[in-house]
Structures are given as C-alpha cells and as structure tokens.
Amino acid sequence: MHHAYCAIDFGTSNSAIALPDHDDRVALVEVEPGQRTMPTAVFYTLEGTAPHEDPKRLYGRQALAAYVEGHDGRLMRSMKSVLGSSLIDQGTDVGGGRSVRFLDVISGYLRHLKSLAEAQAGAPLVRAVLGRPVYFVDGEPERDAQAQAALEEAARQVGFEEISFQYEPIAAALDFEATVDREQLVLVADIGGGTSDFSLVRVSPERARRVDRVDDILANHGVHIAGTDFDRHVELAAILPLAGYKARGPAPAEREVPSKVYFDLATWHLINTVYTPARTMELRRMRSFYADAQLHARLMAIVDQRLGHALMGKAEAAKIAVADGREGDVVAIDLDDLEYGLQAELAETQAMAAIESDLESIVQAGVETARMAGVAPEQVDAVYLTGGSTGLAPLALRIAAPFSRARTVRGDRLASVAQGLGLHAQRVFA
Structure with missing residues (x-):
C-alpha cells in the first residue's frame, strides 16, 4: 500500500508521473531510459499488423522516431487540446481502415504511464492526482467541466478508482515552496x-x-x-509562404489563395486531416488558383510526402534557435526534404512580430x-x-x-509540475 498512489502531469507536449519513494519523498518515474518526462505522443503503426489485429502503439520518443523514420501509421500529438471539444468522443483514422476514439487515445497513453509507474512501485496503483490547467477552455465553464470529466473518465478506464485534481500552477507553487524560508x-x-x-x-x-x-x-x-501557438505563427510567417500561404492567383483578379489548408498544416492535431484522399484530391484541383505553379507544387509535395509534422518541428527548432541566439541573428531553415536547396530564414524581429x-x-x-x-x-x-x-x-x-x-x-521547465503534484498526492492520500 506504500505505493498505492501516484500523480500524473498529463501535458500537451510532455508528461510525467510521480511516486512516493521509500523515504516518503516524491520522485519522478523513469518513463524512458534516462528520462523523467516523455513527449505526449502516440504512434499507431500498421507495420507487422494483420488485417484483423489492432495497430501496435508506440509512445513518447519512440512514437516520434517511428514517424520521422517514415513508418506506416498515424502520429497523435497534443491530445490534451481535444479535451473539452466535440472531437473527444469522435473517431479518428489511424490507417488500414481502423478508427480510434480520441478519448481512447488519451486513456491508452495514461495506461502506458500507469504501467511504467506500477512496474517501479511493484504494486497496483488505484489512487491518483491529475494535473489540470486553470482553463481547458477559455470563458466556457460548461465545456471546461466537460474537459475535466473526460480526463477523469479516461483515468477510470485504466483502473484509477480514487481521483483528485490539482491545478498545474498550484503544483508548481508547492514545489517552489520547499525552497522558501x-x-x-x-x-x-x-x-x-x-x-x-x-x-x-x-x-x-x-x-x-x-x-x-x-x-x-x-x-x-x-x-x-502557449508554445504550439508560437510554432504555428512562426511556420506561417517563415516556412509556409514558400508553399503558397498568402499567395495570389492569376491576373486579373489576383485573389489570395484559400488559407485553411495552411492553418491546418500548422496545427499539430489537424495536420493528418490534410492527408485524407478526398482532401488531397481537392487540393490538387486548386492548381489554377495559384499564379505561381511552383508554390502549388510545393504544397502538394508537403501533402504527398506527409511533411506537415516535420515542418512544425523545423518551425519550433528555428524559434528556439532565434531565442537562444544573439540579437539580430538570422536562422536558416533547411527545407531540403521539401525541395532540394530550398531554404527559409527566420530573423529575431520576424519571430517576435509573428508571436x-x-x-x-x-x-x-x-x-x-x-x-x-x-x-x-x-x-x-x-x-x-x-x-x-x-x-x-x-x-x-x-x-x-x-x-x-x-x-x-x-523551476525545472519539464518536471516542476509533476514534482508538485506528487507532493500534493502525498498530502491527499498518505
């Protein structure tokens, strides 16, 4: 019973799980070799899966690596952003004619975290503190309550019986409090x-x-x-114009080309919607909308080669490089995967203006x-x-x-909240 409770920081980008240790202190579980936090990512792989079998799931860095290496399957990120939306009970295509509810994607990820913690604890875990943002949904209390209820349902599906919630920033304060006099x-x-x-x-x-x-x-x-919004704005400002974002059509009208596909390509959980056969066919028919045929060709290369998530990663890396560099630096963004020799640039002033x-x-x-x-x-x-x-x-x-x-x-940028949630769990359950 010593390890019969845990605390989970289910984050948009990264997640962690905390347990009490044998000295009645709180420690984070090693969720991946040498790592106390894990990307909130699931990859449904179709390789080696028989037609009647469910896709195998990979988590965290393994999920991201499988996607980057081009394995056949579906990458899911930013699952937390679906909480509080109508998508939570809807199915999403994971390939091979299979569909999985978003809620089941979340519960599967929580089950993986729980199994790692139970392996370390050597006992079943039935009580948990879950972190939550101050607002899942801004200005809509009913949807915010629905989001927490959905997260609680996912936790109960994986075997947690007694569940408590704590605001994530309060958890961080508990961690900080240990340092004050x-x-x-x-x-x-x-x-x-x-x-x-x-x-x-x-x-x-x-x-x-x-x-x-x-x-x-x-x-x-x-x-x-937050961070994914910064990445979206950077990608729209520096990368996607090279594939036709805000491009103009032929004379004399010179209308701006439709922008929805670019917003979807710059939003993690919407990228895969661009790859569906119907959407791809629709985008091919838009060739005449572009005065510059090369821009449309690059858009189709992104879609055909499924480069959406890779481009988001390049936008994030460029944002970080600009922030870490010297004032006035310009960061080069290598887009060889899209077109040999193609390069975008991001200046600090451009990045700051975008966000x-x-x-x-x-x-x-x-x-x-x-x-x-x-x-x-x-x-x-x-x-x-x-x-x-x-x-x-x-x-x-x-x-x-x-x-x-x-x-x-x-504080620890990735672990302070999980550590604080563990301290709160200790006070609630011990």
Whole structure:
C-alpha cells in the first residue's frame, strides 16, 4: 500500500508521473531510459499488423522516431487540446481502415504511464492526482467541466478508482515552496505547449504543512495560448509562404489563395486531416488558383510526402534557435526534404512580430492574475517560471517585467509540475 498512489502531469507536449519513494519523498518515474518526462505522443503503426489485429502503439520518443523514420501509421500529438471539444468522443483514422476514439487515445497513453509507474512501485496503483490547467477552455465553464470529466473518465478506464485534481500552477507553487524560508507572494507562470496558466499563491514553511491550501490561492487565471501557438505563427510567417500561404492567383483578379489548408498544416492535431484522399484530391484541383505553379507544387509535395509534422518541428527548432541566439541573428531553415536547396530564414524581429499578439496576451494574463488577487505588481515577491515554453528567453523577460520588485525563479521547465503534484498526492492520500 506504500505505493498505492501516484500523480500524473498529463501535458500537451510532455508528461510525467510521480511516486512516493521509500523515504516518503516524491520522485519522478523513469518513463524512458534516462528520462523523467516523455513527449505526449502516440504512434499507431500498421507495420507487422494483420488485417484483423489492432495497430501496435508506440509512445513518447519512440512514437516520434517511428514517424520521422517514415513508418506506416498515424502520429497523435497534443491530445490534451481535444479535451473539452466535440472531437473527444469522435473517431479518428489511424490507417488500414481502423478508427480510434480520441478519448481512447488519451486513456491508452495514461495506461502506458500507469504501467511504467506500477512496474517501479511493484504494486497496483488505484489512487491518483491529475494535473489540470486553470482553463481547458477559455470563458466556457460548461465545456471546461466537460474537459475535466473526460480526463477523469479516461483515468477510470485504466483502473484509477480514487481521483483528485490539482491545478498545474498550484503544483508548481508547492514545489517552489520547499525552497522558501519566509512567507512570500509568488506568481506562478506555467507556460506549456497548449496553455499559459497563472496563479498568485501565498507560500511559507508553516503553510507547507497544510493539506488544504485553498485559502492560500489568491487568484487563478489562464489563456489557451502557449508554445504550439508560437510554432504555428512562426511556420506561417517563415516556412509556409514558400508553399503558397498568402499567395495570389492569376491576373486579373489576383485573389489570395484559400488559407485553411495552411492553418491546418500548422496545427499539430489537424495536420493528418490534410492527408485524407478526398482532401488531397481537392487540393490538387486548386492548381489554377495559384499564379505561381511552383508554390502549388510545393504544397502538394508537403501533402504527398506527409511533411506537415516535420515542418512544425523545423518551425519550433528555428524559434528556439532565434531565442537562444544573439540579437539580430538570422536562422536558416533547411527545407531540403521539401525541395532540394530550398531554404527559409527566420530573423529575431520576424519571430517576435509573428508571436507578438500571443506574447502580449500571456503577459496580460499574468498582470490580470495579480489584479484579480487584489495585489499590486510591486507586492509580488517572486515570479516562478515553469513549463517548456519558458525556455524562450524573450517570453520569460516579458512575463517578469511588470513585477519590477520580484525576483525571477526558474523551476525545472519539464518536471516542476509533476514534482508538485506528487507532493500534493502525498498530502491527499498518505
């Protein structure tokens, strides 16, 4: 019974699972060799699968590798973004005439995490704390409740019987609290792949001993904008114009070509919808819409060679390279897979302009969180940054800027939330 509970950080981009160890501390499970976090990705492979058999599933880095290596199958990412939408109970094609409900994709991923934890614990796990963003769906409480209910249903499908939820930024605050020696007001900024969540939290060594911390949560706020949105804007700004995004048609009308296919190609969970036979045929018939036939040919190369996810990866890599580089640097984006010798460029000013509206929305969400708590920006003692997207230095600086007297503290970008959820599970279940 010592290991009869766990905590799961089911993230848009990466996930982790925490267990109590034999010293009554919390430790993250090694979910892949040498790794405490795993990409939230599932690959349904058709290779070696008989017609009557279900596709074999690969998870995490194995899933991404299978896709990059060109194995026959379907890659699923950003599954969390489907929670709260009408897609959750709908089926999605995974190849070979097979369809899988999105909810079952999520439960299958949770089952994999649970099995890894049970292997380490040496016992079944029936109690769990699950992390959740402040808002699955902005401004729609009913859909937000539906999203949590769907995640709970997925967890129950894999054998969890007692389930508790904790806001992800609160979990990060619990992890941070272990480092403080006096009472502080902390703005926790959890900027992940799909959501940017903020909480204004009161922490102290004395309060750390409490299980019920509701009185210490002064405000929660969040927006459904984060890292994958940055990648989409960068791809639309720097890469997809070379395949016809915002291109014009022939004279005399010179109408802009339809943009929906480009938005779909720049959105992780919609990319595969572009590859269906009906959609592909429709796109081929659009040749006459383009004044420059080469642009349409590149679009069809993306579709025929299924390069959508690879191009998203190149956009993300370029975004990171620009953020890590020197001011004024221009990053070259190699597009040889699309066309030999083809190259795009991304300058820092271009990248920042592409994501400016999203950056400002995130910054204002942090300011609004303090306002909701009745706390002036100068009263905030610390800004605690966690989540994969806080590695983008300009974003971190912008978030912290309104809180001029606060020190900026960086947590483990990928593991702080899971660690904090484990601490909360310990207090709830131990």
